[in-house]
Amino acid sequence: MKHKQRGWRYALSALTVAVAVPCPVWASDTVLTNGRIYTANPAAPWAGAIAISGTRIEAVGSDKAVLRHRSAQTRVLDLKGHLVIPGIIDTHVHTLYGSFALHGINLSTPEASITPDKPDALVAAIKTYAAAHPRDAVILGRADFSETPPTTPTHELLDRAVADRPLVIHNTQEHAVWLNHAAMAAAGLGDEPMADADEERGVIRDASGHPSGVLLEAAQEIAARMVDARLTVEDKLAMLRVGSEYLNRYGITSVVNATGNLAELKLYAALRARGQLTLRTRTSFGAVAVQHHLTPKFLADLEEARNQYQDEWVAANLVKFFADGSSGLIPPLVYRPADYEALVMELDRRGFQIMTHAIRDDSVHMVLDTYERLERAHGARDRRLRIEHLDNLQQEDVARFAKLSVIADMQPTFCCGPDGQDFDPRRLLPSDRWNSLEASGARLAFSSDWPCTWPPDPLVAIQQAVTRQAWSSADTADVTGNTLDGAAQAG
Template identity: 30%
Template sequence: MKTADILIENARVLTMDPKTPHAEALAIAGSRILAVGTREAVSILAGPDTRRIDAQGGTVMPGMVEAHLHLFAGAFGLRLLQLDGVQGLPAVRDKLQAYAQANPDEALLICKATDYNLFGEGVQTTRQMLDEALADRPVICIAHDHHTAWANSIAIERAGLMQGREMPPGNEVVMAGDGTALGELREHAAFDPVMALRSSGGRESLGLAGLEPGSVTPEQRAADIAVLEEGLKLCASYGFTALHNMDGNRYQLELLAEIEAKGGLICRVEVPFHLTPEKDLSTIEEASRFAEEFDTDKLKSKRVKMFMDGVIDGATAVMVEDYADQPGWRGEPLHSAERFNAAAVEIDRRGLQISVHAIGDGAVRRVLDGYEAAQKANGPRDSRHRIEHVELLHPDDLKRFAELGVVASMQPPHPPGAMDFPKEPWVSRVGEARWPWGFPLAALRAEGVPICFASDWPVADLNPMRGVKAAMTREPWGPMDPDNRCSLMEALHGYTAGGAHAGHDEHRFGRLAPGMLADIVVMDRDLEAEPVESIDQARAMLTLCDGEVTWEA
């Protein structure tokens, strides 16, 4: 009889295995789960060298899967000024001036997690308002969703944007009535000229645009590895054992491979090839090279990421019908239907997974059209192509998810009012008539659509238990809206088995059963007994990936 290396006892085990959903203990041998069952049945596997872990009545479940995050940007962002929770001129002024004083040599002061209502509910932020907070140093304040930014006058002037500039589809330098820039910059092409002022060399955005960095010094490479390691440690501390990165390039893959080679890759990571609108479709060949070259037990690249639109808050999402507050405007897709269909067909032909950011119902429809074109061209297969966010869905497209085998990658912290994001301007831009189809979790679940959960860190808080609470307590915006709340088990499934399935990994992890990889989290309390009001306070007491302890509180 094989002896356990680790025994976890006195636990409320949630296996995510429908055949045996609950257990009391589990045993680990090497990188695999040896046994799951009653305390008595599992304890006989203990030997003289077995480490016995007392879960103290806490929940033990599969290691969580962060199915949508930006690892490097999230970790680097911890070094920048965070404006979450900051609102009103006095608070903004205090934060910006203290940040400026602490960073006297920075050419551009970069702020993250900025509220769309920075200077008050319903007040559009302008460069003049930011000037009142800080006028003599260039400042850019980036929204929590990373699709809109606001800059003060000196930043707009130095970036050459004061008189506006022609932008590619879906991007805009918003102009004021006097013919000068308002200060609001929609999408990356609009705020890239301001970001070019920075003295950091652009390290904070590494990989976000899918481009390779220029020359990298050994010191920069070491610093970038340190940023990734910091992000991995933070993820492990929350109970994550697998991460689906949503931006990427070869450089990031090489850094992660270097971390893995020295035994430091404490979470499994998938990095996609990022097919941006600027890249020719011939570059999809590089995605296949990524898939071949980076394919280990903990690091892989078998997916292509694309953006179809922006965000509703910034009016850059693509809608089927006009924005409720902007008649005549429906947004501009980032890829034409012809280009996207051709890309989907080619990526699918290569056996790779596709993952597309699509927020407006018009963008979701265009992505579904592309997936349908791929299926018609190549024949059906278990592709599990994904749509990221699905903030708004046209009812005519609901059944197409299940028919095409599409995974809905959803973020419980994102619905306005559910966690940290304000209701405005989202609810006004969508309009009451479309509220019932906003973040339509219940409708998708009723159709049997596979669902995975995530945070989109640094867009939202990385803490999955805050996401679980948001999923369980989300309130409808209007009396006619459906109830999109989740049960505890539905929410936990989205962060465990759902994420494993979305990554084609359900045969390796995502449930606790003999033979599965020992990717496990021990929570500091019994989640089933915890009131929903305080479930967001639960934290990982112990995280194991591949049978190795990666976090211990």
């Protein structure tokens, strides 16, 4: 998850398909003709027809060549010149949180944003939503609000909207939540410090020690546990089904779920068993700015996930770390470098893939150092190590991505701003440097980070990657964008 909402972020990976060959010929379920089909194959990027059976693309080529796969039972659809692209792989989403947001009240869309500085409008909107959902055990929402004390909002405003049920409003950046008094009480949040020091560090309190209602970073787990206890499995399955279909409407057919656990994996498996899972999912274990500890239970959950869920539709074997958080994170770094390295080394020894959220340039540098030592210690193999976001990047680290075969997972619709100033006022650092990374030979993966961005439209991501049309300056951004093909194939 990221720390600014200047655009929407989207993950994008194209499925490369082969041009049809003369033989052998078999009958396909469906043939699409008379279209403009983007194949992502550099040797033949465009075709006119495509043959499909089940979930498999069997042939791509001219109408004449592909129609040889037709039988009396084949459904033939004339595209009348319309565009067809491969299914989009969004390599960084938060599927369950996004599904919660889709079900709840969304106060931040491209069309309008209702913020705490419009208190009457905010209260009225939430009241209307709550009245329309009388059976919801907890009211969920999404809004823009400050996550930097002392300008964070307080629970009193939400109490005006809903007093009799827990109300949980997620910040659009997903690094803070805002609770009403009922939610605080249900979560066990009061004047006494929380037992977990990392969680307590993110509890915003007033001068008297009373919680304000805003929880930052790892403290969000206080609210997450309460919400999880109040939503039934059927509630979650219904929301996930709608959320998956929502992503499908934007052409997204596969996702890497960037935060999750064994319980969430079981939800995807349950949907698949019912024939209702419309996304191919790969889930990482992790929670926002929460440190991993290699307890027997955590390791057992990882092993169970890897052993039980390894197919086309539900898969695991991935662990997500947070090297830092958002610009409001207290403290800014989640791990001491030595602690992070020890965890990564052990998980790699056990064969798990690693992805790490890192926004600051010093965090990215630390992660690259760790990955480099990992390769030296354990030898080369196809690890597909990843760094997520990397808004800011030191010049000397650009070439290291290709050298170490580290995937740079970036969100072009968050481009482009002087983000370096947020972290070090002494200097300006170039931000969102996917063009420099691509030129250096790095492997890019563009993603949405949904629901941090809304909606998850990959075409917006392509436009942003190519044009870089956003607030920016020559001092703080690569001034050139990707090519259209480069943006479409990132990942």
